[in-house]
Amino acid sequence: MVFTPEQRITLHGFNNLTKSLSFNMYDICFTKTKEEREAYIEYIDEQYNADRLTKILKAVSDIIGAHVLNIAKQDYVPQGASVTLLVSEGPVVEVPNETFAESPGPLPDSVVMQLDKSHITVHTYPEYHPDEGISTFRADIDVSTCGEISPLKALNYLIHSFDTDIMTIDYKIRGFTRDISGHKLFVDHEISSIQNYIPEKVRDLYDMIDVNVYQENIFHTKCKLRDFDLNNYLFGYTKDTLSEEEQKEITARLKSEMDEIYYGKNIQ
Template sequence: MNLTPQQRIELHGFNNLTKSLSFNMYDICYTRTKEEREAYLEYIDEQYSAERLTTILNHVSDIIGAHVLNIASQDFEPQGASVTLLVSEGPVENASNESFEESPGPLPESVVMQLDKSHITVHTYPEYHPDEGISTFRADIDVSTCGEISPLKALHYLIRSFDTDIMIMDYRVRGFTRDKNGHKLFIDHEISSIQNYIPDELIDLFDMIDVNVYQEHIFHTKCKLRNFDLNNYLFGYTKEKLNQEEIKEITESLKMEMDEIFYGKNII
């Protein structure tokens, strides 16, 4: 199937394809003491409270042109939050042929798309290593749409909404729809990589790996921040307060944490 941006598939009935984007982000910090760790977790809970996460997901809903039907949100003790939005099809008059293009999606002020029944969820998981001073914050976001538009159009905004060291993204198209002649369609748009939905200026910041199963319509991309500045991983102080041995030890510990998350396995 080779579609140009001007072409649309004429369907028999409703587009029943389900398109799911799972976006996982990780923020890593070095916290030397119990007090620093507690302060970091308090900061994370404030930065990514259920209220702020609701705002982010509402913007995602705007980007994909959805009406919010219901919102369920919860801040958890001692930390973490969850938000779920149930959404339905938005106005169709703003639908765009950009739906078929492999290109980064808009930010919230530029809404040009539509979708049908869908849900958007986010869950956060702050955690820490009991002995080695590593604190890690993870956010899991899922955007699932049923209809023409791919949730990948929300990826650009999601990346800019989180301060992330590592991103792991999965996109899959499920089910089938039928064209006007009854022929089954298991995907309705061209896609070669999730990376094509990320702006170049963001791609330049990360090392990226793709693992794609094209015949199954499964796409996987993971990203690790390319440049390492220790000051970005210290909470409440800078490396000038550390000696060279401490700098070396902390740097190695942080880089190992990032590599283990990125490669999905324990290095030692």
């Protein structure tokens, strides 16, 4: 059973549904030499160190209306970082009708709802291609909440927090709660696609594929940046320093790498 914004649910006790959002992003860069590769990894580690990631997750916490109980963070050697926030019910404000609507969530300028017994985590994975031609940065973020609001309301902010070439987004509703008559509810809000929680201006930038299992309340969306500008994938120089042949070769390698990540299989 699903509900429109006008149909508020009267529950028996606390909303026990667990809603989990997994947001996985990739940034890709061509690194021709060992020095370029090391410089790119160093840049990524500086841009997305544990302190910066903590600020991002705190903003997510504010968006979904959480109170941070505990923060664990770590920068790893030689690269990468992790942050985990344990959160509980936060400040309660008036609940807007759009809480139940399929629409992009806010940027972090106000608290919008409450939740309890939840967590937010991020792990980063800078890595490089074996032949030193391509380096990638991956960040995995998980937002798991109990209560009325869906963590999908934080998706808009997460997308704007990273430079993203490819995104993989998973959303799953687990468990059940009960209304006042004892009837089990396995979902408490309308959802047909994760895409409806991504702003239209962002959707226009990406090719997207949905794989949804509606009867199991499982939703999956993959996104790949539509337009390709080689300058955005070179580290420390521009394409006008390369010959036409070099530009074609590098472009082909980058696009192949992106397609393999997007489709989840080796192409060559």
